Amino acid sequence: MGLQDTLRALADPIRRDILSLLKTGPLSAGDICSHFSVTAAAISRHLSVLKEADLIRDHREGKFIYYELNTSVLEEIMFWITELKGDRDDA
Amino acid sequence: MGLQDTLRALADPIRRDILSLLKTGPLSAGDICSHFSVTAAAISRHLSVLKEADLIRDHREGKFIYYELNTSVLEEIMFWITELKGDRDDA
DNA sequence: TTAACAATTAACTTAATTGTTAATTGAAGT
DNA sequence: ACTTCAATTAACAATTAAGTTAATTGTTAA
Numbered sequence: 001m002g003l004q005d006t007l008r009a010l011a012d013p014i015r016r017d018i019l020s021l022l023k024t025g026p027l028s029a030g031d032i033c034s035h036f037s038v039t040a041a042a043i044s045r046h047l048s049v050l051k052e053a054d055l056i057r058d059h060r061e062g063k064f065i066y067y068e069l070n071t072s073v074l075e076e077i078m079f080w081i082t083e084l085k086g087d088r089d090d091a
Numbered sequence: 092m093g094l095q096d097t098l099r100a101l102a103d104p105i106r107r108d109i110l111s112l113l114k115t116g117p118l119s120a121g122d123i124c125s126h127f128s129v130t131a132a133a134i135s136r137h138l139s140v141l142k143e144a145d146l147i148r149d150h151r152e153g154k155f156i157y158y159e160l161n162t163s164v165l166e167e168i169m170f171w172i173t174e175l176k177g178d179r180d181d182a
Numbered sequence: 183t184t185a186a187c188a189a190t191t192a193a194c195t196t197a198a199t200t201g202t203t204a205a206t207t208g209a210a211g212t
Numbered sequence: 213a214c215t216t217c218a219a220t221t222a223a224c225a226a227t228t229a230a231g232t233t234a235a236t237t238g239t240t241a242a
Contacts, residue, residue, distance in 0.1 A: 004104060011102040012200090013095060019175055029219055042201055044220055049199095063209055063218050071176045078172060084110055085162045103230085120189055133231055135190055140229095154188050154239050 001054055003076050009053035010077075014038070015046050019055060019069060026068035092145055094171060097164050100144035105129070106137050110146060110160060117159035 009015055018032055033043045047067060050056045055074075056067045100106055109123055124134045138158060141147045146165075147158045 003107075004102075007098065007102045007107075011095075011098045014200095016094075016098075016171075023175060023177065030217095033219095038200090039202065040219070041203080041221080045200080048220085060208085060219095063216095065219065069175075071172075074172050074176065078169065080107075081162075081165050081169060084114060084160075085165065086114070105230095124189095129230090130232065131189070132191080132233080136230075139190085151189095151238085156189065 001052075001073075003080060005053040006055065006073050006077060009049050009055055012046065012049075014043075015050055018043075018046060018050065018067075022056065022067060022069040026066040028064040028066050030064070032067065092143075092164075094167050096144040097146065097168060100140050100146055101168075103137070103140075105134075106141055109134075109137060109141065109158075113147065113158060113160040117157040119155040119157050121155070123158065 010019075014036060017035070021027060021032060021035060029040070029044065029047065032047070033040045036043060047056065047058075051058060051067075053073065055070060057070050058065050058067050060066075101110075105127060108126070112118060112123060112126060120131070120135065120138065123138070124131045127134060138147065138149075141158075142149060144164065146161060148161050149156050149158050151157075
């Protein structure tokens, strides 16, 4: 966890697309897979990277595992960028 | 250029530290190197990644090449995050 | 032109990431 | 218990990334 994990997770286009997919609400791993042309195993690993960064949360419902977005850790990036830009009032 | 390059560039702690160093103003490659415990060649490559992402600009002054921060491309990340968080009025 | 210095580029090594297929875990139904 | 389906984990191949040392480019000054 932390800024490093968050940025690393965001540095992959598939992972960003997964997050965008989850914008409208939780989806099962299978649902997510169906949007991509890579194998389920590959998506599963992307999901684990996103989960490690706490960008998504998961919960099982019967056979399905649902993933949902957690945007709270994005605040840290916003803060880092803001301070890099100078935290000035006049911006 | 684009979001992908920007995020990839930010996904490395040394590169983020370089950007932070440049917050106060331009520095030569040598000045930047002196803050890190890796070789000048390694820093030079980090600088080229940052430049490719347009996060820094460089200009030569005699023997020295000075680097300075360019924060404008960070807007794109801010926008992407904001829209991911839902662009709602109530936030 | 040669020497000295700043910085980059080249060549190479090692470690990390991404993808594949095959095997495994977990839950539901027969 | 056995099968089936959803999803993950394991094992491996291929690519990318980051670091090193050595060689090269560019600039200044003798």
